[in-house]
Amino acid sequence: MSDDDRSKKGADILAQLHAWGTPNVLGPLEQIAPDLKNMVRDFAFGEIYARPGLALKQRQLVTVTALAAMGNTGIEFKAHLLGALKVGWTKEELVEALMQLAIYAGFPAAIHALLAAKDAFAEADGISPAT
Amino acid sequence: MSDDDRSKKGADILAQLHAWGTPNVLGPLEQIAPDLKNMVRDFAFGEIYARPGLALKQRQLVTVTALAAMGNTGIEFKAHLLGALKVGWTKEELVEALMQLAIYAGFPAAIHALLAAKDAFAEADGISPAT
Amino acid sequence: MSDDDRSKKGADILAQLHAWGTPNVLGPLEQIAPDLKNMVRDFAFGEIYARPGLALKQRQLVTVTALAAMGNTGIEFKAHLLGALKVGWTKEELVEALMQLAIYAGFPAAIHALLAAKDAFAEADGISPAT
Amino acid sequence: MSDDDRSKKGADILAQLHAWGTPNVLGPLEQIAPDLKNMVRDFAFGEIYARPGLALKQRQLVTVTALAAMGNTGIEFKAHLLGALKVGWTKEELVEALMQLAIYAGFPAAIHALLAAKDAFAEADGISPAT
Amino acid sequence: MSDDDRSKKGADILAQLHAWGTPNVLGPLEQIAPDLKNMVRDFAFGEIYARPGLALKQRQLVTVTALAAMGNTGIEFKAHLLGALKVGWTKEELVEALMQLAIYAGFPAAIHALLAAKDAFAEADGISPAT
Amino acid sequence: MSDDDRSKKGADILAQLHAWGTPNVLGPLEQIAPDLKNMVRDFAFGEIYARPGLALKQRQLVTVTALAAMGNTGIEFKAHLLGALKVGWTKEELVEALMQLAIYAGFPAAIHALLAAKDAFAEADGISPAT
Numbered sequence: 001m002s003d004d005d006r007s008k009k010g011a012d013i014l015a016q017l018h019a020w021g022t023p024n025v026l027g028p029l030e031q032i033a034p035d036l037k038n039m040v041r042d043f044a045f046g047e048i049y050a051r052p053g054l055a056l057k058q059r060q061l062v063t064v065t066a067l068a069a070m071g072n073t074g075i076e077f078k079a080h081l082l083g084a085l086k087v088g089w090t091k092e093e094l095v096e097a098l099m100q101l102a103i104y105a106g107f108p109a110a111i112h113a114l115l116a117a118k119d120a121f122a123e124a125d126g127i128s129p130a131t
Numbered sequence: 132m133s134d135d136d137r138s139k140k141g142a143d144i145l146a147q148l149h150a151w152g153t154p155n156v157l158g159p160l161e162q163i164a165p166d167l168k169n170m171v172r173d174f175a176f177g178e179i180y181a182r183p184g185l186a187l188k189q190r191q192l193v194t195v196t197a198l199a200a201m202g203n204t205g206i207e208f209k210a211h212l213l214g215a216l217k218v219g220w221t222k223e224e225l226v227e228a229l230m231q232l233a234i235y236a237g238f239p240a241a242i243h244a245l246l247a248a249k250d251a252f253a254e255a256d257g258i259s260p261a262t
Numbered sequence: 263m264s265d266d267d268r269s270k271k272g273a274d275i276l277a278q279l280h281a282w283g284t285p286n287v288l289g290p291l292e293q294i295a296p297d298l299k300n301m302v303r304d305f306a307f308g309e310i311y312a313r314p315g316l317a318l319k320q321r322q323l324v325t326v327t328a329l330a331a332m333g334n335t336g337i338e339f340k341a342h343l344l345g346a347l348k349v350g351w352t353k354e355e356l357v358e359a360l361m362q363l364a365i366y367a368g369f370p371a372a373i374h375a376l377l378a379a380k381d382a383f384a385e386a387d388g389i390s391p392a393t
Numbered sequence: 394m395s396d397d398d399r400s401k402k403g404a405d406i407l408a409q410l411h412a413w414g415t416p417n418v419l420g421p422l423e424q425i426a427p428d429l430k431n432m433v434r435d436f437a438f439g440e441i442y443a444r445p446g447l448a449l450k451q452r453q454l455v456t457v458t459a460l461a462a463m464g465n466t467g468i469e470f471k472a473h474l475l476g477a478l479k480v481g482w483t484k485e486e487l488v489e490a491l492m493q494l495a496i497y498a499g500f501p502a503a504i505h506a507l508l509a510a511k512d513a514f515a516e517a518d519g520i521s522p523a524t
Numbered sequence: 525m526s527d528d529d530r531s532k533k534g535a536d537i538l539a540q541l542h543a544w545g546t547p548n549v550l551g552p553l554e555q556i557a558p559d560l561k562n563m564v565r566d567f568a569f570g571e572i573y574a575r576p577g578l579a580l581k582q583r584q585l586v587t588v589t590a591l592a593a594m595g596n597t598g599i600e601f602k603a604h605l606l607g608a609l610k611v612g613w614t615k616e617e618l619v620e621a622l623m624q625l626a627i628y629a630g631f632p633a634a635i636h637a638l639l640a641a642k643d644a645f646a647e648a649d650g651i652s653p654a655t
Numbered sequence: 656m657s658d659d660d661r662s663k664k665g666a667d668i669l670a671q672l673h674a675w676g677t678p679n680v681l682g683p684l685e686q687i688a689p690d691l692k693n694m695v696r697d698f699a700f701g702e703i704y705a706r707p708g709l710a711l712k713q714r715q716l717v718t719v720t721a722l723a724a725m726g727n728t729g730i731e732f733k734a735h736l737l738g739a740l741k742v743g744w745t746k747e748e749l750v751e752a753l754m755q756l757a758i759y760a761g762f763p764a765a766i767h768a769l770l771a772a773k774d775a776f777a778e779a780d781g782i783s784p785a786t
Binding site: 043044048049051053054058059061062063065066067068069070072092093095096097099100101102103104105 | 174175179180182184185189190192193194196197198199200201203223224226227228230231232233234235236
């Protein structure tokens with residue numbers, strides 16, 4: 001696979017996940033570490049996410065779960081939650097997945113993720129042109 | 132919901148996830164904290180897992196992902212991987228999900244989870260009556 | 263134990279821990295995941311905290327320590343610190359417990375917990391009707 | 394405080410916590426980093442644990458809780474559990490404290506800590522001259 | 525080593541690391557736990573950092589790396605980044621070290637550390653008398 | 656950069672870090688996730704480690720520190736410690752770096768890393784043809 005293929009595939013997947021109101025994580029990163037920004041697109045999305053063995057919708061559940069389990073509930077978590085809605089998960093399903101984390105990561109981790117989801121869903125509703 | 136309903140629902144879900152060769156996590160726990168063992172069945176499986184808003188197959192992906200992202204790759208991780216196969220995930224899909232964790236939890240976390248999966252799959256193959 | 267017993271016990275313990283100025287963690291949670299809010303009351307407080315084998319005062323030290331050791335120093339940590347004062351710990355004892363975490367979780371974890379405690383104690387002093 | 398005072402105080406507290414069957418954590422450490430071994434005695438026990446503001450029995454609950462919440466359930470966890478029994482906690486109280494961690498650190502963390510406690514208690518019973 | 529020696533050594537190292545615009549971590553800590561503040565100076569800097577076996581410049585890379593890998597990217601991380609510049613690391617080298625954490629701690633940890641570095645470098649540039 | 660360039664660069668760096676007695680992490684990984692094994696070589700070593708902005712010797716200190724701070728003291732930690740010796744760090748310097756982690760990640764994390772280093776150094780001494 002050439003670098004161009006990788007970049008194109010990564011950009012294509014990012015576009016599929018990009019929803020109205022998605023926070024801009026990669027913009028500020030470009031100012032301090034532009035090559036890492038490119039690695040996110042080319043490696044994380046172009047090489048891993050682009051692999052055929054697991055559906056994009058399922059990959060998005062993996063990402064949302066992993067971030068929340070690790071206590072990572074900042075802007076990239078919100079961006080991935082909105083991406084999860086865009087690829088077909090419902091808000092109810094995402095809330096259920098995050099509630100389930102109370103078993104494995106403890107109630108505080110689940111609560112923090114759900115409060116971040118509440119904010120992300122509210123922002124998306126406020127920004128979406130369909131509303 | 133009565134305690135009996137909860138216990139029955141939890142036991143039912145545990146049975147759906149229980150595969151040949153599943154490591155026995157709850158047996159040793161019963162000797163030191165029998166009530167916690169019951170809470171796993173009644174609360175974790177009977178109240179959370181039993182909720183209707185997310186399919187059991189999806190819940191199992193959430194659990195496998197959360198455990199691996201947190202570096203929890205011991206016996207309950209292996210038990211849940213075998214449960215994931217039983218409710219319909221393929222080995223390939225689970226390998227893809229764990230590889231994806233390299234992005235979010237780092238390569239060592241993904242590698243540890245995959246080496247544990249290698250062992251779990253091998254044990255299951257050796258024990259399964261169909262093999 | 264019936265669901266009503268559990269809820270009543272959980273609400274009773276929450277009332278014993280509730281101090282003037284306690285941040286409202288469960289209110290916002292109710293808007294996104296009302297059932298998880300109920301599980302906090304019924305399971306976390308009604309089933310675990312309510313168990314007779316360890317005194318409530320000791321349970322509160324366990325909670326404050328666990329949250330701080332895991333780097334969880336947000337609103338529920340502040341709420342539990344104020345609850346700890348209410349069930350009989352002194353500010354000096356809580357400061358000592360958090361300082362001790364420098365040994366086990368590192369100085370930054372201890373420092374973050376102590377700075378959160380400084381804010382929580384100050385807010386409580388400002389809000390308390392006795393001051 | 395002189396270095397000698399610190400060392401003496403630390404050694405005195407270590408002796409109070411040292412129980413029959415306590416695993417030897419500091420012996421192997423001395424072979425690779427003798428000065429760190431001394432810092433454990435002089436700083437961790439001689440300066441922090443030795444402080445008057447919190448009782449030794451309470452400090453031991455803080456340590457056991459912090460280690461278990463962080464997933465640290467190896468030899469020093471077992472050593473501290475045995476120390477906790479020696480300074481007056483009962484097995485039942487320690488089991489309750491570890492069960493409570495299911496709320497804050499998740500069920501797997503509580504289960505791992507309880508299984509380690511089961512082993513530590515069994516070893517202590519087998520080794521103790523009074524048994 | 526006497527307490528005075530330790531304090532003097534620690535204060536000397538803190539002075540070597542202190543750069544224009546360094547956030548004040550220890551000031552607020554002094555108000556809630558003055559003895560812990562002294563332990564940071566006397567133990568962390570006076571006993572550990574002051575040891576001869578590793579150069580101060582290298583110790584500063586260890587600290588910056590450890591904090592970022594653990595997800596600790598608050599005020600002490602920024603203070604240590606500015607200290608790293610002062611003892612001879614370039615911004616480019618620090619950016620490279622933080623990018624490398626994407627391999628071990630995952631992309632989100634690396635991104636959070638780099639965004640904190642972007643802010644710290646910008647604040648330092650704005651405050652420094654030489655600019 | 657083509658895939659071949661990346662692979663060649665990664666393999667070259669792995670060879671520079673590979674010491675007598677290095678544990679084989681990537682062999683077992685190849686059996687379950689061969690593409691992840693290639694990503695370690697091509698992305699982790701061929702794209703990140705191979706970047707010119709930080710010397711290989713410094714990168715190795717970053718890796719050893721990050722793994723130890725995160726509590727990752729298994730076979731890849733031992734492999735990287737031996738790699739660190741090979742690119743010019745002394746055992747004393749590595750011991751100092753790991754001792755320093757007591758400040759940031761707590762004494763148990765530092766102790767676990769040092770005990771793993773004791774084993775890794777002993778194995779290397781036993782295996783090395785020069786000894």
